Every structure is written in structure tokens, then in C-alpha cells.
């Protein structure tokens with residue numbers, strides 16, 4: 001008996017449960033503490049820096065709020081969960097039933113099972129705390145054990161109380177071709193709602209991630225910061241409710257609007273994970289935590305370096321020909337690139353895809369354009385010594401297509417109503433809640449990969465929202481499941497694809513940056529940040545994106561001047577320097593480039609290969625924000641060993657005799673010595689710092705003096721300036 005008691009106590013403590021029913025989840029530098037007395041309420045106690053045993057003990061007997069507030073126990077307050085029982089009862093009252101803890105290699109998982117005091121309805125509030133990255137994922141599993149269905153009206157993934165004071169929120173807002181603009185505002189009384197209702201894509205306008213700066217106006221490298229990223233690809237809703245209490249109430253989850261979910265008997269509904277991080281090193285500190293977790297756990301092939309590619313879209317648009325593709329492949333290979341991607345326009349038999357009005361779904365090669373098909377192109381790519389990839393848009397069709405002629409019932413549209421079309425006036429969304437459609441989408445990829453095993457890369461696009469709510473597959477009384485089941489369908493397909501083709505590189509594109517989210521990234525290697533490739537605007541968009549997503553996932557391409565979206569003429573040097581801060585690629589017709597331009601790109605590609613591990617796997621330190629409007633922007637990546645770093649500096653506006661700030665660096669080792677070398681140099685004379693050795697301490701205290709213009713021949717002068725510096729550790 002005594003032995004059993006000791007064993008039980010050991011298990012309890014190993015699982016993070018103290019004798020006072022405290023659950024202590026911890027990561028290398030953070031702690032999350034809950035109180036879960038059996039038969040009592042699950043209460044939130046603490047989230048922040050890692051607690052010592054002494055502090056943990058001091059927290060015993062204290063708590064802040066219910067950890068997963070349900071509607072019914074305190075109706076005037078915002079709720080995370082609201083359900084209607086079969087008998088019409090709209091309330092819940094949850095108490096702790098049991099706590100289960102498992103410890104795997106990578107993480108500690110805790111599931112606290114709550115059950116309703118009257119109805120056979122239970123909730124598992126789940127947490128996953130990683131051992132090697134400072135992220136705690138939270139989600140819930142809602143189970144109906146009754147005989148009749150229960151309706152879920154609200155079903156957030158998680159709730160977090162945040163102490164009021166001078167809390168600021170940073171979030172991303174934008175639109176097509178202007179994605180991921182950083183918005184920073186203090187939290188005020190009232191409700192801040194950040195949501196999405198697109199149905200298919202969810203990051204054009206707003207993003208499902210936020211940072212909360214607890215010490216006033218957000219700083220990049222100082223200040224207590226909570227980061228939260230909802231790992232979901234569909235409609236979401238983030239709410240920050242500031243009422244009359246001491247806490248801001250943060251809720252995140254699937255957007256429940258028009259998505260009431262009927263939970264059958266014995267069915268369990270899993271909400272998507274909310275990933276939480278905490279850092280006392282400001283926004284950049286929280287970003288580094290997200291990036292490490294992403295590369296390690298949340299991004300397909302996140303620890304692999306990405307190839308440097310040329311994508312055909314802005315070079316030729318729909319004008320695909322065999323000779324044209326061959327020429328582009330030869331050109332990118334000649335500049336040192338490693339992969340070529342043929343974008344839209346290569347398919348369609350009965351209806352050739354010459355513009356965006358037809359053919360989606362007819363995934364057969366148009367042999368009028370490509371007489372030797374994909375095999376011919378693959379053979380040419382091989383000849384040039386590069387890889388080859390393809391654009392597809394598998395979730396869509398057009399009214400003008402063989403697929404739609406055969407399966408008009410496969411589309412998403414309100415029953416009885418004329419199809420509401422999107423892009424090109426003819427595009428339609430396929431109904432991924434339908435398993436037949438899921439098979440069709442899986443088979444498209446499977447057939448391509450079986451027929452052309454040499455394919456290395458797919459650009460997976462999604463260029464439309466759901467304009468008309470309705471599924472021909474879902475029964476009449478389950479139409480409100482469409483938005484959720486669409487994304488479950490997509491997940492099913494992606495899981496099958498990834499199980500069979502784990503090494504295939506897949507880009508998530510969705511009219512540009514519509515799918516930058518951690519819902520899809522477990523299946524995708526990267527995303528297209530925006531259809532806007534203008535380097536100056538990209539400084540802003542990539543800055544915002546980098547708050548949550550690592551450079552290895554951010555496709556960033558050198559494109560033409562004037563730019564095709566902004567019509568701005570930006571010198572090649574600047575376009576290169578911006579593209580080199582993400583996953584470098586090109587989006588241009590190399591035929592139209594001069595030899596001098598090609599040489600500059602060849603040099604840049606060669607240098608990018610050298611810094612690629614630092615950019616794609618290093619730690620980000622954002623230094624000078626373009627949003628602060630000080631005339632320049634700057635950030636750097638530092639290798640985990642702190643022996644190499646890449647520093648970027650871009651001028652963002654141009655005035656004569658401007659006084660731009662000198663930018664102190666960050667993230668270096670103060671005691672190490674670094675030799676400075678400028679990459680992509682165009683100046684006639686080297687920088688004063690070229691080849692010189694500085695200590696990390698000096699560079700972090702003072703930065704380096706950078707001239708605000710380039711010293712080039714008169715006819716080459718222009719109004720842009722940018723610098724990329726490579727720092728390498730040298731022996732003292």
C-alpha cells in the first residue's frame with residue numbers, strides 16, 4: 001500500500017503535478033501553470049519565464065481565471081466554449097475529472113479531462129510543451145458521449161488571460177499584393193477581433209498570429225512578449241476582450257460564424273492548436289522561438305536548405321512554349337540556379353489554358369505548347385543540371401473545363417443557385433468535404449509523381465475564396481460543417497501526399513500570400529509571400545511575415561524593373577539584396593537581362609549559397625523597422641553557434657543629406673571577433689569596414705558606419721542603397 005502511494009506520488013510529480021494539484025508545463029525558458037483539483041475547476045495560474053521550485057510553491061493556492069471558460073457558468077463573460085444539448089440546454093458546467101500526462105522524446109503532453117456535471121459531454125484541454133523549443137501548443141478535444149447529437153456554437157482552441165498594464169498587440173494586416181503589414185496598437189477597453197471568412201485562404205487580409213508586448217510599445221530586442229499562432233488554414237477568429245477585470249482575455253480558434261458543428265454521439269471534435277511562446281527578448285525573441293519550432297516541428301522539411309529557383313510566371317505569364325522553357329532553364333542554370341518551376345499555362349487538352357478563364361482540373365499537358373510533354377522538359381532540365389517543378393491549382397476548376405462538364409456536382413455552391421464564380425469570371429472551388437474530390441486531388445499529385453518521378457517541386461496555388469456557401473456532398477442538416485470539413489478534406493489529402501512523397505518540395509501559394517499559416521505548413525515547405533515582387537514593398541511585407549515565419553519558408557524572388565505590380569523601377573542590386581533575405585529565387589525573363597545584370601545575379605547566387613545556412617537556419621534579429629519610418633530598415637541572421645552572421649540594411653526613402661541612424665547589431669557573441677565582408681558589392685571602392693575585424697561587443701554597441709549612397713560611376717547612380725554584410729568569426 002505504502003509502496004503504491006509513493007509510486008503514485010512519483011508519477012504525479014514526474015508529470016508536473018504538485019501535491020497542490022498544480023500542473024507545471026515547462027520548456028527550456030518558460031513555464032505554464034494550471035490548477036486542476038479533481039472535481040474542481042481547471043484554473044489558469046501562470047504563463048511566463050521558467051519557474052523555480054520556490055516560485056512554483058509560492059503560487060500554490062493562487063489562480064487567475066478559468067483556463068477554458070464555458071458558456072453557462074458565467075454567462076456575461078466571454079466564453080471559449082458554448083454548446084446546445086439535445087434537450088435545448090445551452091449551458092455547460094465543467095469540472096476536472098482526471099489529468100493524463102505523457103512524455104515523449106520531443107515534448108511533454110498533458111490532457112486535463114473536464115466533464116459536465118450533468119450531461120455526458122466532456123472536454124480534454126490539452127497542452128504540448130516542447131523540451132527543446134520555447135513553444136507550448138494548446139488545443140481541446142470535445143466529446144459527446146450522449147445518445148443524441150450536441151451542437152457546438154463556439155469552440156475556441158484556447159484562452160489566455162493577459163495582465164492589463166500597458167499591453168500592445170502586434171498583428172499583420174493587408175490585402176492582395178500588400179500582405180503582412182505590421183500593425184501595432186495598445187490594447188484598449190472593448191473587443192479587438194481579428195478574423196477571416198475567406199473559406200479557402202486565410203492570410204491576405206489578417207493573420208491568425210499575434211504578439212502581445214507586456215511592457216508598452218513593442219521593442220524588437222527587449223521587453224516581455226507573448227506570441228500566439230493559431231495553426232489553422234481555414235476561417236479563424238482571434239478575440240481580445242478587455243472588460244472590467246484586471247486581465248485582457250485572449251481567445252483563439254476556428255471562426256464559429258456560419259459553422260455551427262453538430263457533434264454526433266461518441267464523436268470527438270479536435271480544435272486546431274494554438275502555439276504560444278513567451279520571450280523576455282522582445283518581438284525578435286518571440287520570433288526566434290516560433291522560427292526554431294517551425295523548422296524543427298511545424299514546417300515540412302524545415303531543417304533542409306532550399307534550392308535557388310527561377311519561376312516562369314512574371315517572365316512569360318501564360319505564354320508557355322517548349323523553347324521558352326528551355327531558354328529559361330538554360331539561363332537560370334547559367335546563373336548558378338538549381339531549379340526551374342513552370343508556372344500556370346502548361347495544361348488543358350480540350351480547353352487550352354491560355355488565360356485564367358478555363359481548364360483548371362484538366363491536368364493534362366497541352367502538347368500544342370509542349371510537344372515533348374513534361375518528360376521532355378525534365379530531360380532538358382537534366383541536361384542543364386537543374387531540378388524541375390510545376391504549378392498546379394488542385395482545389396479549383398473552371399466552368400469551362402472537362403472536369404466541370406463531367407462533375408458539376410463537385411463544386412462548392414449554395415444548392416439551387418447559379419454558381420458564383422471567381423477569378424477569370426469562371427473559376428469555382430471544388431468541394432473538398434467530398435471524399436471523391438479528395439481522391440481526385442490526391443490522384444492528380446500521385447499521377448504526376450508516378451508519371452514524372454523526376455519532379456522535385458510543386459507550386460500549389462489556391463486563387464479563390466468560397467463565395468457561395470453550399471455542399472452537394474454534405475446532407476441538408478450538416479451544411480454548416482462546410483468550412484471546417486473543407487479544411488479537414490485538404491488535410492486528409494496533404495497527409496496522403498506527404499506520406500508518399502515526403503521529399504517533394506511544395507510551395508503554398510494562394511493568390512500570393514493567402515496561405516502563410518501554420519495550418520498548412522506541416523505539409524508545405526514554403527509559401528509565396530505575395531504576388532507583389534516590388535523589392536521596396538517586400539521590405540515591409542517580409543518584415544511583417546518574419547514576426548512569425550522563418551526565412552527558409554519565405555519565397556522571395558528577384559523580379560523585373562519596372563516592377564509588374566507597382567511599376568516602380570528599382571535597381572537590380574537592391575532587388576537582389578531584398579530577395580537574399582528570404583528563400584532566394586527569381587521571377588523574371590532572363591532573356592531580357594543584360595550580361596552585366598546576369599553577372600550580378602550569378603555573383604549574388606554564388607554568395608547566397610555561402611550564406612544560405614545562416615539565412616535559412618539561423619536566428620533572426622530585427623534591428624531597425626521600416627515601419628518606424630527612419631529612412632532605412634535593417635535585420636540580421638546569426639548562426640546558432642554565433643560564428644557567422646548576415647547583416648542586411650536597406651534604405652527605404654531618399655533625400656539629400658539624409659541623416660540615417662547607425663544601426664547597432666544584435667545576437668552576436670560579445671567576446672568573439674568577426675571579420676566583415678560586403679556581399680553583392682557594386683561600389684567602386686570598398687566600405688571602410690571591409691575586411692576589418694571587430695568584436696561582437698563593439699558591433700552590438702555601435703554597429704558600422706554605412707554610407708547612404710553607393711559610390712558608382714555617374715551614369716549608374718540612383719536613389720536606392722542597400723548593403724549585405726557577411727560576418728565570420730576569426731581567431732583573436
Ligand code: GLA
Nearest residue numbers: 313343344509510511512531
Ligand atoms: C496566382 C499566383 C501567381 C501565379 C498565378 C498563375 O496569382 O499567386 O504567382 O502563379 O496565380 O495564374
